[in-house]
Amino acid sequence: MANYEPPVxxxxxxxxxxxxxxxxxxxxxxxxxxxxxxxxxxxxxxxxGASKIMEDMDQRLMVPxxxxxxxxxxxxxxDTALDKAAELIAGAIRPIFYxxxxxxxxxxxxxxxxxELVGAVLDNQATICHGPSLxxxxxxxxxxxxxxxxxxxADMCLYTGSNAMNSHPRHMARYSTFPRGYFRPRGRFDxxxxxxxxxxxxxxxMSDIWVGFEQNGDYEFYNAIRAVLKxxxxxxxxxxxxxxxxxxxxxxxxxxxxxxxLFFGLGLTHTLSKQRNIDIAIQMVADLNSYTKWxxxxxxxxxxxxxxxxxMAFETGFPYGVDFARGYxxxxxxxxxxxxxxxxxxxxxxxxxxxxxxxxxxxxxIKHLAEIPVIQVDIHWGPSTEIADVVLPGSFVGVEVGGTxxxxxxxxxxxxxxxxxxxxxxxxxxIIKELLERVKKIKAEQGALASK
Amino acid sequence: MKTITFNQxxxxxxxxxxxxxxxxxxxxxxxxxxxxxxVPIGNSRFPLTDxxxxxxxxxxxxxxxxxxxxxxxxxxxxxxxxxxxAGEIIVNGPVDLHCGSQMKGGSILVNGDAESYAxxxxxxxxxxxxxxxxxxxxxxxxxxxxxxxxxxxxIHGNAGKQLGECLSGGSIYVKGDCDILAGIHMTKGFxxxxxxVTRWPGGQxxxxxxxxxxxxxxxxxxxxxxxxxxxxxxxxxxxxxxYIKYTGDIxxxxxxxxxxxxxxxxxxxx
Numbered sequence: 046m047a048n049y050e051p052p053v054x055x056x057x058x059x060x061x062x063x064x065x066x067x068x069x070x071x072x073x074x075x076x077x078x079x080x081x082x083x084x085x086x087x088x089x090x091x092x093x094g095a096s097k098i099m100e101d102m103d104q105r106l107m108v109p110x111x112x113x114x115x116x117x118x119x120x121x122x123x124d125t126a127l128d129k130a131a132e133l134i135a136g137a138i139r140p141i142f143y144x145x146x147x148x149x150x151x152x153x154x155x156x157x158x159x160x161e162l163v164g165a166v167l168d169n170q171a172t173i174c175h176g177p178s179l180x181x182x183x184x185x186x187x188x189x190x191x192x193x194x195x196x197x198x199a200d201m202c203l204y205t206g207s208n209a210m211n212s213h214p215r216h217m218a219r220y221s222t223f224p225r226g227y228f229r230p231r232g233r234f235d236x237x238x239x240x241x242x243x244x245x246x247x248x249x250x251m252s253d254i255w256v257g258f259e260q261n262g263d264y265e266f267y268n269a270i271r272a273v274l275k276x277x278x279x280x281x282x283x284x285x286x287x288x289x290x291x292x293x294x295x296x297x298x299x300x301x302x303x304x305x306x307l308f309f310g311l312g313l314t315h316t317l318s319k320q321r322n323i324d325i326a327i328q329m330v331a332d333l334n335s336y337t338k339w340x341x342x343x344x345x346x347x348x349x350x351x352x353x354x355x356x357m358a359f360e361t362g363f364p365y366g367v368d369f370a371r372g373y374x375x376x377x378x379x380x381x382x383x384x385x386x387x388x389x390x391x392x393x394x395x396x397x398x399x400x401x402x403x404x405x406x407x408x409x410x411i412k413h414l415a416e417i418p419v420i421q422v423d424i425h426w427g428p429s430t431e432i433a434d435v436v437l438p439g440s441f442v443g444v445e446v447g448g449t450x451x452x453x454x455x456x457x458x459x460x461x462x463x464x465x466x467x468x469x470x471x472x473x474x475x476i477i478k479e480l481l482e483r484v485k486k487i488k489a490e491q492g493a494l495a496s497k
Numbered sequence: 498m499k500t501i502t503f504n505q506x507x508x509x510x511x512x513x514x515x516x517x518x519x520x521x522x523x524x525x526x527x528x529x530x531x532x533x534x535x536v537p538i539g540n541s542r543f544p545l546t547d548x549x550x551x552x553x554x555x556x557x558x559x560x561x562x563x564x565x566x567x568x569x570x571x572x573x574x575x576x577x578x579x580x581x582x583a584g585e586i587i588v589n590g591p592v593d594l595h596c597g598s599q600m601k602g603g604s605i606l607v608n609g610d611a612e613s614y615a616x617x618x619x620x621x622x623x624x625x626x627x628x629x630x631x632x633x634x635x636x637x638x639x640x641x642x643x644x645x646x647x648x649x650x651x652i653h654g655n656a657g658k659q660l661g662e663c664l665s666g667g668s669i670y671v672k673g674d675c676d677i678l679a680g681i682h683m684t685k686g687f688x689x690x691x692x693x694v695t696r697w698p699g700g701q702x703x704x705x706x707x708x709x710x711x712x713x714x715x716x717x718x719x720x721x722x723x724x725x726x727x728x729x730x731x732x733x734x735x736x737x738x739x740y741i742k743y744t745g746d747i748x749x750x751x752x753x754x755x756x757x758x759x760x761x762x763x764x765x766x767x
Contacts, residue, residue: 137539137540138511138540138541139511139540163540164539164540164541180639180640183639183640184639184640184642264678264700264717265697265715265717265718268697268700268701268717268718268719268746268748269719269748271719271748271749272718272719272748274748275747275748275749275750277718277719277721277747277748279718280718280721280722280767281718284718317677318677318700321659321678321681321700324701325700325701328701328749369540370537370539370540371514371537376639377594377639378639379594379613379632379633380594380614389512390510391510391511393511393539
């Protein structure tokens, strides 16, 4: 019991039914324990969510900063920092506004207006995670349900390329595997859990069936399942390393459930053939719907990564990587996505909002970021701060400020405020709105000069 | 006949967009028109003559009478020949994304490599790439089920992933090797690959022909071996030698035909 942490008992108040600001599960049953204006404990959350919500104030960005000629970040006032950021944005030829997945829809609204005004590319973390899923959805449709339906109805939950036990710890507990549902009164005992993954992951350990097909074998495996569903007798002895009898048995089992739910993660989206893996998985689900009810859902990571994609698709018709350079929206993978623009060294000003590309991007992209002006709107000091030229400290959505987010199944959820933000910080929404106003002013001045 | 020659003066890190500089648009332009033209770069426009010296010889009454010769490195020039309906473009160097995309007629010759999306949604004309090309050559736009539906693409080097994705007409010839999923979602048309193919050609194809004269790494389960055919006639063309004929992708009741050189693909015979 060396790692035992006693429950927090020293707190002033409890804020109930808060929404977690960690992953796409958006668990909205959390209770925050508040003392001296800080969250000192979180009930019902997983370890990942709780550790994020009980933020480490040592790492908190508290005041605006600008990098000086000596290469060091120096504290400044809000007006100076915002003017500097607005000047950079207004003067850019190929600006990118990236991130958005850990802030509110309300902030995105102003970001979109700013992006349109200056002809920027607006992109989010989907560009390095579920982008292929979004492309596949555009190709093959989206047979989805809510997580509530999964909880109440699913008798088979299939995880593919996803280790939910590690990445979304409450997914199985709250939505898919363990909870008792209206039609599944015995919870776990009424469900069959299958994991398709080359690795014997923690999720596989929790499953009834583990299919450990070979790495990069996803497309071939789903193609074989589809062939079986169409009545074909498999010819090869092994499909992606799995005996054909096992493939046929799994296809038969999938046909015979009452409600199946396929959850997929980056293990499917980022192996060989990428969006076509999702495409064929969607079509397999469509095939299964000839026999019974099946749905499919991506395991979205950040708590509002889905929100950005839904918001942008609603507003512009495209879910991410939307380019306004020519005055209207364009979208093309490999051309208007952040990684491509950075590795091709096209971007000349980069604004990162509630994200940390410094921690996740490939080396070539980071190298270019280090060479161009970077504006950071965030709450924590991170690798992106090290390359930022202007730092604008934001606020913690779902803890310090309210806002709308979209759960992984597309259900919008209001994330309420529980505590006050530090006095020297500002709401993300206010920051982006303020930048918009200042850029508008610069553009108006430029227009007046040009007309003279 | 009018010849318009672009000689590159300098390159740009941010890509130039040439979608407005096709024979259909510029056939009646004089040198002064090019000098006035501002080319899109990022969210701005800059004088074309900052980047190119332009010579105009002769005159033209129609796009068919225009030959554009682009000399230099066009590795940062996108949309060359996009939506062109007639005329001729010769690029003496590499080209960037979308070369010949949505072209309806005329011809483009690239004496170099082409980036991704060459010949995307092409409807007619010919696109010849003397070097290699990357992903999605002759493909559809994201979300569309109809890719290239007419014309001819010839690649003398290698091709990247998902060549001829959603091909619904026209012909693609690859003299070199090809990466995964050539002809995925193909519904019509013809693909011939003379080199080796890594894996899974014709995934979810419904119709059309794919001929592979090199070695195929892996075949999808959705293809059924029909026969070994000697000197077959495929899509009106005569081939010599023995070919293994498959139909597929039966995972969606497809009736496409995949032809593999029998000698080089013995390992795939049942």
